[in-house]
Amino acid sequence: MTASGESLLEFLEVMRRLRAECAWKAGQTHRSLARYLLEETHETLEAIDTGDAAHLREELGDLLLQVYFHAVIAEEAGEFTIDDVAADIIEKMRRRNPHVFGGVAGGTPQEINEVWESIKAAEKQRAAVTDGLPDTLPALLYADKVLDRLHRAGTPADPDGTDLGDRLLALVAEARADGVDPEQALRDAVRRRL
DSSP: OOOSSHHHHHHHHHHHHHHHHOHHHHTOOHHHHHHHHHHHHHHHHHHHHHTOHHHHHHHHHHHHHHHHHHHHHHHHTTSOOHHHHHHHHHHHHHHHOHHHHSSOOOOOHHHHHHHHHHHHHHHHOOSSTTTTOOTTSOHHHHHHHHHHHHHHTTOOOOOOOSSHHHHHHHHHHHHHHTTOOHHHHHHHHHHHTO
8 A cells, every 4th residue: 555646646547548538538517427426426326335345446446537537537638637526525634623623622533523513614604504405315314414504503303294204304313312313224224124
């Protein structure tokens, strides 16, 4: 294993060359690649679920391919570069982790997450609780995010209805109260039955 970053620079050159010399890759756009980004994300999640490190390594590479592919397309259009992407995420990580980069005392993982979320909320200045939440999120994850935001805003939801949707929402609230990721809990339960 190396940590020099040379492979990342070489990969950028590979992607630039592929865009220049491969007709299929040259014809791709952000929009045409969106389905592959989604597919590779799901394959990465599957690799995480299997616990197979070699599989995860491969899928992370495929996911990285998507990041570089989009960055090279943007670079060609004069929009931004992979360096811009990296600089932005570096700045965001430093800003949202003051316990590491700002000389602020650490705290518990929950306190650290609270600080992260408060910084993020201040940056985004959301008008509605659902602002910035993609409609395409899986329903359990969407419900979890909305309940979290309602809780942070001091208006926790009280899902007390009797229809199936209300009962499912109540289960998401129960999972949150127990510190359980409802999406992962359901995925694990399904896998146990296979």
